[in-house]
Amino acid sequence: xxxxxxxxxxxxxxxxxxxxxxxxxxxxxxxxxxxxxxxxxxxxxxxxxxxxxxxxxxxxxxxxxxxxxxxxxxxxxxxxxxxxxxxxxxxxxxxxxxxxxxxxxxxxxxxxxxxxxxxxxxxxxxxxxxxxxxxxx
Amino acid sequence: xxxxxxxxxxxxxxxxxxxxxxxxxxxxxxxxxxxxxxxxxxxxxxxxxxxxxxxxxxxxxxxxxxxxxxxxxxxxxxxxxxxxxxxxxxxxxxxxxxxxxxxxxxxxxxxxxxxxxxxxxxxxxxxxxxxxxxxxxxxxxx
Numbered sequence: 001x002x003x004x005x006x007x008x009x010x011x012x013x014x015x016x017x018x019x020x021x022x023x024x025x026x027x028x029x030x031x032x033x034x035x036x037x038x039x040x041x042x043x044x045x046x047x048x049x050x051x052x053x054x055x056x057x058x059x060x061x062x063x064x065x066x067x068x069x070x071x072x073x074x075x076x077x078x079x080x081x082x083x084x085x086x087x088x089x090x091x092x093x094x095x096x097x098x099x100x101x102x103x104x105x106x107x108x109x110x111x112x113x114x115x116x117x118x119x120x121x122x123x124x125x126x127x128x129x130x131x132x133x134x135x136x137x
Numbered sequence: 138x139x140x141x142x143x144x145x146x147x148x149x150x151x152x153x154x155x156x157x158x159x160x161x162x163x164x165x166x167x168x169x170x171x172x173x174x175x176x177x178x179x180x181x182x183x184x185x186x187x188x189x190x191x192x193x194x195x196x197x198x199x200x201x202x203x204x205x206x207x208x209x210x211x212x213x214x215x216x217x218x219x220x221x222x223x224x225x226x227x228x229x230x231x232x233x234x235x236x237x238x239x240x241x242x243x244x245x246x247x248x249x250x251x252x253x254x255x256x257x258x259x260x261x262x263x264x265x266x267x268x269x270x271x272x273x274x275x276x277x278x279x
Binding site: 016024026027033036038105106109110113117123127 | 142143146147149150153154157186187188204205206251252254255258259261262265266268269272273276277
């Protein structure tokens with residue numbers, strides 16, 4: 001039975017991708033910590049992973065059309081515009097409309113970095129297992 | 138490679154914060170630059186920050202979410218200069234007044250601390266991103 005390498009690392013490869021995207025987002029939030037009106041954003045990890053696994057996410061708000069005259073939400077546009085992105089609910093927004101909490105973002109960034117490294121460790125051990133199987137030693 | 142975007146973003150944040158530090162330094166340095174003419178006295182300068190959406194990469198428009206920061210301009214404070222009665226000052230006008238710029242030193246110090254903290258945050262982001270990228274490059278080697 002041939003081994004599908006893609007399938008062998010699938011979850012971790014997808015997780016690495018989502019983590020990398022989250023790194024960027026939090027970097028954005030930190031870079032814009034002093035920008036008036038900037039709204040902090042984050043990624044819904046569960047939803048992003050579900051999407052990576054090919055499932056349709058269960059969460060999310062949709063407009064339902066029950067009558068002929070109802071105008072439905074633009075589902076196609078919603079799907080292309082990265083629906084996993086969410087705005088952070090601010091604990092104490094600044095007077096200038098900025099919702100970045102630097103401490104919170106720093107904590108999120110550190111957590112994300114650790115989890116990224118954990119995923120790397122998982123991937124590394126997967127590859128090591130593979131090497132053991134190949135070399136037979 | 139998408140992870141390099143974190144570098145660009147953190148870099149934009151660092152450059153914006155250094156502009157802010159520069160204006161703060163200029164304001165503090167000129168806090169006592171008096172003049173005899175209220176219209177020619179130094180005016181406090183402040184940068185204006187703005188989030189830049191999807192300009193880092195051509196294909197980033199669909200991604201949404203990514204926004205670097207940019208200094209769109211530097212505005213000069215319109216606060217009126219404070220008049221001081223110093224007839225002995227060689228710069229004083231006919232009535233004996235000199236005009237000091239409306240620089241709030243406390244405000245500038247707070248700005249400086251805030252800018253340097255934000256700068257440090259961005260440096261931290263850059264360092265961590267670098268470590269993660271290097272670890273990714275070493276994937277499968279250890």
